[in-house]
Amino acid sequence: MQIQAAVLHAPQSALALENLTLEAPRGDEIRVRLVATGVCHTDIAMLSRPFPVPQPIVLGHEGAGIVESVGRAVRKVKPGDRVLMSYNFCGACPSCQGHATSYCHDFASTNFVGLRQDGSAALSLGQTPVRHNFFGQSSFATHCLCTEKNVIPVPDDVSDAAFELMGPLGCGIQTGAGAVINVLRPQLGQSLVVFGAGAVGLAGLMAARAIGVGLLIAVDKVPARLALARELGATHTIDVSQVADVAAEIRRLTGHGADFSLDTTGLPAVTRQALDALGPLGMCGFVGGAAVGAELAVDVRDMMLQGKSLRGIVEGDANADVFIPTLIRMHQQGRLPLEKLVRVYPFEAINDAIADAKSGVTVKPILRFPHASTA
Numbered sequence: 001m002q003i004q005a006a007v008l009h010a011p012q013s014a015l016a017l018e019n020l021t022l023e024a025p026r027g028d029e030i031r032v033r034l035v036a037t038g039v040c041h042t043d044i045a046m047l048s049r050p051f052p053v054p055q056p057i058v059l060g061h062e063g064a065g066i067v068e069s070v071g072r073a074v075r076k077v078k079p080g081d082r083v084l085m086s087y088n089f090c091g092a093c094p095s096c097q098g099h100a101t102s103y104c105h106d107f108a109s110t111n112f113v114g115l116r117q118d119g120s121a122a123l124s125l126g127q128t129p130v131r132h133n134f135f136g137q138s139s140f141a142t143h144c145l146c147t148e149k150n151v152i153p154v155p156d157d158v159s160d161a162a163f164e165l166m167g168p169l170g171c172g173i174q175t176g177a178g179a180v181i182n183v184l185r186p187q188l189g190q191s192l193v194v195f196g197a198g199a200v201g202l203a204g205l206m207a208a209r210a211i212g213v214g215l216l217i218a219v220d221k222v223p224a225r226l227a228l229a230r231e232l233g234a235t236h237t238i239d240v241s242q243v244a245d246v247a248a249e250i251r252r253l254t255g256h257g258a259d260f261s262l263d264t265t266g267l268p269a270v271t272r273q274a275l276d277a278l279g280p281l282g283m284c285g286f287v288g289g290a291a292v293g294a295e296l297a298v299d300v301r302d303m304m305l306q307g308k309s310l311r312g313i314v315e316g317d318a319n320a321d322v323f324i325p326t327l328i329r330m331h332q333q334g335r336l337p338l339e340k341l342v343r344v345y346p347f348e349a350i351n352d353a354i355a356d357a358k359s360g361v362t363v364k365p366i367l368r369f370p371h372a373s374t375a
């Protein structure tokens, strides 16, 4: 069938809206008509540096849509179902069998190569194959293919208006909220510091507030984001442009150092601050995609004597089948007010949405597809 998608033809270039051909779903595949999709910083990272596989490719991995057609082997969803899509995994390696699918041994090949596992491309522009299957979806398109592994049905009691905002549950929101709920696991009344008040950091903050964290500190350089952090439950904010020693300020605010910190910036210098801000037995989680080969220097003696730990986290350690329904319930209870983070753009304005996310004007862009209102 003919679809429209935003195609990346070369690194650093703007995305081009093109008419392409998408094959019918194979036995285990599901065709989804997109209603809306989030824009994640991983998409933007893929635009701004040489992508590890050849272009052209369709990016996008926070899709929300309606199942249109399914292969013969599909049982999990049927045409007409509203679904979210999350990351992809192999389903067979030791991590996947141990229910740690975000640490799939084949995470890179299942999420970033942009082809089916057999090496074929279902998408083409004229005679040219176009990479798709980015995070098992490539949601910057009117239609995409996914499989049962990364499709999550949405309950009927979610309104269409809320559903349109839920694409980011599949990556950015899951990453931040999962880091706090699944990995750091603060107890009622403990303290947590979030570095970076973007969508991932704010999701971590909302999750921490839902848990009942006592002292909740947000650190950023953009005053508007710090104001939003306070609105979402931060008890304190630190503007890095105004404070010389951030770790010392956090130790002052907490009395003995924070119990937990979460670095969402992908900058090793900030991860170091997030470690230095911890008190005894504190735990630092970090989720940002640092540059390839980036190294982090730690104060080894301080880490040992204080019993500190440092943990890298992918996709919030979340099993999306279990965690995304939890996040949907949190949203229904008012504990995850996505609407305060997002700005909705028409799909055609995708390059503007990306520019606004890069500049920090928009925390989380949502692209809405033209036929969404008739869904």
Ligand SMILES: [Zn+2]
Residues within 6 Å of the ligand: 089, 090, 091, 092, 093, 094, 095, 096, 097, 103, 104, 105, 106
């Ligand atoms: Zn695997």
Ligand SMILES: [Zn+2]
Residues within 6 Å of the ligand: 040, 041, 042, 043, 061, 171, 172
């Ligand atoms: Zn993402």
